Amino acid sequence: MKRVYNFNPGPATLPLEVLQEAQAEFLNFNNSGMSIVEISHRSKPYEKIHNQAKADILELMGLGDDYEVLFIQGGASLQFAMIPLNFATKENPGSYVLSGTFSSNAYKEAAILDVAEIAASTKNDNFRRVPNQDELKINPNAAYLHVCFNNTIYGTEFHYIPETGNVPLFADMSSDMLSRPLDFNKFSLIYAGVQKNLGAAGVVIVVAKKTFIEKSPDILPTMLRYDTFYKKNSLYNTSPAFAIYIVGKVAAWIKNSGGLEEMARRNSIKAKILYDVIDNSNGFYRGHADKSSRSFMNVTFRLPNEELEKKFVAEALNNNISGIKGHRSVGGMRASIYNAMTIEGVEALADFMVKFRNA
Amino acid sequence: MKRVYNFNPGPATLPLEVLQEAQAEFLNFNNSGMSIVEISHRSKPYEKIHNQAKADILELMGLGDDYEVLFIQGGASLQFAMIPLNFATKENPGSYVLSGTFSSNAYKEAAILDVAEIAASTKNDNFRRVPNQDELKINPNAAYLHVCFNNTIYGTEFHYIPETGNVPLFADMSSDMLSRPLDFNKFSLIYAGVQKNLGAAGVVIVVAKKTFIEKSPDILPTMLRYDTFYKKNSLYNTSPAFAIYIVGKVAAWIKNSGGLEEMARRNSIKAKILYDVIDNSNGFYRGHADKSSRSFMNVTFRLPNEELEKKFVAEALNNNISGIKGHRSVGGMRASIYNAMTIEGVEALADFMVKFRNA
Numbered sequence: 001m002k003r004v005y006n007f008n009p010g011p012a013t014l015p016l017e018v019l020q021e022a023q024a025e026f027l028n029f030n031n032s033g034m035s036i037v038e039i040s041h042r043s044k045p046y047e048k049i050h051n052q053a054k055a056d057i058l059e060l061m062g063l064g065d066d067y068e069v070l071f072i073q074g075g076a077s078l079q080f081a082m083i084p085l086n087f088a089t090k091e092n093p094g095s096y097v098l099s100g101t102f103s104s105n106a107y108k109e110a111a112i113l114d115v116a117e118i119a120a121s122t123k124n125d126n127f128r129r130v131p132n133q134d135e136l137k138i139n140p141n142a143a144y145l146h147v148c149f150n151n152t153i154y155g156t157e158f159h160y161i162p163e164t165g166n167v168p169l170f171a172d173m174s175s176d177m178l179s180r181p182l183d184f185n186k187f188s189l190i191y192a193g194v195q196k197n198l199g200a201a202g203v204v205i206v207v208a209k210k211t212f213i214e215k216s217p218d219i220l221p222t223m224l225r226y227d228t229f230y231k232k233n234s235l236y237n238t239s240p241a242f243a244i245y246i247v248g249k250v251a252a253w254i255k256n257s258g259g260l261e262e263m264a265r266r267n268s269i270k271a272k273i274l275y276d277v278i279d280n281s282n283g284f285y286r287g288h289a290d291k292s293s294r295s296f297m298n299v300t301f302r303l304p305n306e307e308l309e310k311k312f313v314a315e316a317l318n319n320n321i322s323g324i325k326g327h328r329s330v331g332g333m334r335a336s337i338y339n340a341m342t343i344e345g346v347e348a349l350a351d352f353m354v355k356f357r358n359a
Numbered sequence: 360m361k362r363v364y365n366f367n368p369g370p371a372t373l374p375l376e377v378l379q380e381a382q383a384e385f386l387n388f389n390n391s392g393m394s395i396v397e398i399s400h401r402s403k404p405y406e407k408i409h410n411q412a413k414a415d416i417l418e419l420m421g422l423g424d425d426y427e428v429l430f431i432q433g434g435a436s437l438q439f440a441m442i443p444l445n446f447a448t449k450e451n452p453g454s455y456v457l458s459g460t461f462s463s464n465a466y467k468e469a470a471i472l473d474v475a476e477i478a479a480s481t482k483n484d485n486f487r488r489v490p491n492q493d494e495l496k497i498n499p500n501a502a503y504l505h506v507c508f509n510n511t512i513y514g515t516e517f518h519y520i521p522e523t524g525n526v527p528l529f530a531d532m533s534s535d536m537l538s539r540p541l542d543f544n545k546f547s548l549i550y551a552g553v554q555k556n557l558g559a560a561g562v563v564i565v566v567a568k569k570t571f572i573e574k575s576p577d578i579l580p581t582m583l584r585y586d587t588f589y590k591k592n593s594l595y596n597t598s599p600a601f602a603i604y605i606v607g608k609v610a611a612w613i614k615n616s617g618g619l620e621e622m623a624r625r626n627s628i629k630a631k632i633l634y635d636v637i638d639n640s641n642g643f644y645r646g647h648a649d650k651s652s653r654s655f656m657n658v659t660f661r662l663p664n665e666e667l668e669k670k671f672v673a674e675a676l677n678n679n680i681s682g683i684k685g686h687r688s689v690g691g692m693r694a695s696i697y698n699a700m701t702i703e704g705v706e707a708l709a710d711f712m713v714k715f716r717n718a
Contacts, residue, residue: 004392008399011600016386019394023385027378033363033681035378037559037605040367040682073432073561074582077596081580109580195597200396202432202561202599221440221468223433237436238554240561241370242601246396322392323399 005345008323009152009298009336010175010196013345018249041239050239053248057205060251060260061184068213070206070226071234071244076102076174076193079204080109083170083189086216086226087143088115095119095142095167099130100151101329102172107146119145127154129293136162144168144188150176152196153327155300155334156293161186168212176297177205178254179339180264188212194243197297197338199250202243254339263339264296270337270346271296277353284357288330302332309333312356319352364704367682368511368657368695369534369555372704377608400598409598412607416564419610419619420543427572429565429585430593430603435461435533435552438563439468442529442548445575445585446502447474454478454501454526458489459510460688461531466505478504486513488652495521503527503547509535511555512686514659514693515652520545527571535656536564537613538698539623547571553602556656556697558609561602613698622698623655629696629705630655636712643716647689661691668692671715678711 006013022036029036030045039046054069061067072078088094088110096107098121110116119138120131130151138145145164150157152175161183162169168188177192184190189208195201206213208226216225228236254263275294278285278301288300303309309332316324326334337346365372381395388395389404398405413428420426431437447453447469455466457480469475478497479490489510497504504523509516511534520542521528527547536551543549548567554560565572567585575584587595613622634653637644637660647659662668668691675683685693696705 002387002390002392006393006397008397010597011397011399013397014394019386019396023382026382026385027375028361031361033361033679034365035373037378038365038367038370038372040370041560073434073599074437075432075596078433078580078582081582085580105581112578112580193597200601201400201597202602219471221437221444221471222464223437223440237434238369238552238560240432240599240602242559243561243599320392 004320004322005341005348006323007321007335007337007341007349009327009334010193011201012196012336012338013340014199014246015250015253015340018246018253021249022246036245037242039241041235041241046241049245049248050233050235053244053251056248056251056255057178057207060178060254061207062181063184063207066210067207068210068230070208070213070229071239072204072206072229073202073240074204076172076191076204077105079172079191079206080106082224082226083144083146084110084113084115085220085224087212088113089143090115092141092143093117093139095139095145097121097131097136097145097147097162098123099148099156100127100154102151102153102174103146103148106148106172117142127151127156128288129290130156130158133160133163138164138167140165140167142167144170146170146172148172150295150297152298152336153329155287155289155295155298155330157295157297159293175338176295178251178260178263179267179297181260194247196336197340199246200243202240203247205247266343267296267337267339270341270343271299273343273346273350274299274335274337274353277350281353281357285353288332297336297338299335299337300326300330300332306331315356316349316352319348321349321352324349363679363681364700364707365681366694366696366700366708368686368693369552370560371555371695371697372699373558373605374609374612374699377605377612380608381605395604396601398600400594400600405600408604408607409592409594412603412610415607415610415614416537416566419537419613420566421540422543422566425569426566427569427589429567429572429588430598431563431565431588432561432599433563435531435550435563436464438531438550438565439465441583441585442503442505443469443472443474444579444583446571447472448502449474451500451502452476452498454498454504456480456490456495456504456506456521457482458507458515459486459513461510461512461533462505462507465507465531476501486510486515487647488649489515489517492519492522497523497526499524499526501526503529505529505531507531509654509656511657511695512688514646514648514654514657514689516654516656518652534697535654537610537619537622538626538656540619553606555695556699558605559602561599562606564606625702626655626696626698629700629702630658632702632705632709633658633694633696636709640712640716644712647691656695656697658694658696659685659689659691665690674715675708675711678707680708680711683708
């Protein structure tokens with residue numbers, strides 16, 4: 001079977017072992033005579049998957065039972081609205097760090113509700129970097145400080161955890177969740193759409209301090225309340241079982257591979273391979289991100305001109321390299337090198353980059 | 360491979376051909392070298408699936424291009440909130456027919472927003488039937504009349520399309536969508552979670568008149584606005600690609616099987632087989648639903664006592680019959696016989712029912 005090197009930003013490449021397992025048991029899950037997509041979300045075999053996925057995520061993050069894992073549909077974009085709906089008011093607004101497209105979208109949803117303020121923005125730097133700690137203007141009355149930890153489109157990532165004093169720290173980790181160890185206890189709420197680093201599109205993982213999610217405002221619709229998902233173990237209504245099942249397999253794959261330390265080791269190697277090619281190209285490849293903010297997940301770079309960029313994309317495809325075109329707001333190239341991208345795949349891209357430059 | 364007769368109410372049995380196709384191409388979709396869960400939602404191969412699924416659904420329903428198909432996450436439960444948020448006000452409230460659990464839940468979400476009224480209820484009849492046309496008290500100023508067309512838990516179904524005058528008709532068809540031809544042009548908005556009749560949990564299909572969904576109220580969050588999904592072809596953010604892919608395969612399977620007429624023919628045969636066993640059992644099996652409201656999708660019945668009911672469930676399992684236990688609010692048994700349940704499977708259940716009664 002031909003398998004390409006898939007550098008798409010999400011949906012993205014998944015571990016081949018996970019896909020093979022899912023395929024092998026697709027018609028007969030757990031010897032039930034049913035597919036995983038046919039079994040009841042109220043059945044014991046499903047509950048086991050559901051709860052094991054939750055437990056593995058907490059274990060990988062080094063979090064205790066003061067944290068809860070929720071599975072919610074609607075993508076990170078629905079979280080952009082649920083967060084201010086559940087937590088922010090005019091008196092205690094959400095405070096937002098603008099470091100790229102998705103953090104700006106998160107801010108906009110809070111602004112629709114008129115409960116938003118901006119703690120910092122690097123828009124004037126064309127989002128080439130994330131703000132430094134001393135640039136963060138955190139309102140001490142803020143309900144939370146919201147950051148997007150890795151900016152998929154611009155290829156930047158936080159290399160420090162913001163100090164927020166008494167203000168709870170919330171983070172969108174859609175594009176770097178479970179990619180490296182962090183002191184996750186410093187966060188009150190973390191969320192991630194799974195389709196980049198963790199699985200198949202269709203579910204968001206929310207990891208939150210239980211004290212934060214046990215009581216939502218009275219007037220909210222049931223499906224927009226974190227306490228609905230918390231009290232019902234994310235099974236108030238039919239869960240997106242297949243997406244959660246794949247998340248569980250990916251979490252198990254991370255555990256079996258050596259956990260977040262090993263993911264970080266591999267991801268550092270992969271990122272270094274590509275950034276070295278960029279830095280050693282005499283300016284042929286120009287990284288978009290400032291070196292201080294370079295992402296371990298999304299490597300963004302330009303070529304000398306757009307004609308060469310088009311040629312690069314086309315020739316890459318002939319070399320079994322797919323999904324390399326950058327987002328239109330940055331232009332050029334983007335190599336998304338999430339957990340499941342192999343070092344071999346990154347080496348293939350690096351070799352191609354060197355050859356292309358020398359051609 | 361052992362395959363059980365799966366009478367679960369949802370997630371539910373799917374056509375074996377659909378599962379086999381999905382399995383066969385799971386590692387290499389469309390010769391792309393990627394899995395369907397790895398390909399970009401912005402890619403041409405994905406868009407083709409997405410748009411073909413939409414077109415097939417409209418074609419099956421006999422609807423023209425004044426209708427649009429949306430794919431939204433969050434289950435029917437999120438629709439319960441989105442509908443009043445998008446359409447109802449205190450002056451023009453949503454009017455609800457209460458015919459079971461889910462229609463009551465839909466009403467509750469509108470009531471949270473204080474924009475709900477009740478057009479009719481059969482709660483005092485323990486939801487054994489749906490209301491008749493002449494029981495519907497429709498406020499002429501209502502934004503819509505909301506009905507749940509098939510009541511999964513109680514096993515009842517509308518056998519007529521309510522006449523609503525100038526009030527738009529909205530229907531939750533989660534458990535009978537695409538199960539039979541109807542004059543769908545009489546509805547302004549129809550929605551269905553796909554995990555009963557149409558696919559794998561993780562997406563809701565909304566079929567609506569375009570004039571209804573082209574402009575949502577200004578202050579709504581982006582992901583709760585029907586116009587977001589309409590304007591962006593349900594691709595504002597990453598779509599639940601796998602769930603939509605399976606819906607597309609199921610819609611194609613219905614088309615290739617002969618369309619809704621053929622589904623209705625098979626479903627009538629299946630329902631008749633089971634209702635005949637009930638009606639010819641000298642009262643051993645007692646149907647929950649009044650005959651006038653019997654569902655073609657969910658056949659609910661009790662046995663003489665709970666001990667026999669427990670025994671029935673256990674022995675059914677030994678006969679390769681799964682998912683037959685009823686919902687706790689009705690008790691007894693429920694056989695969900697959606698499109699994908701074969702006549703052979705229903706005959707196996709009927710044979711078992713006869714044997715069990717005579718044992």
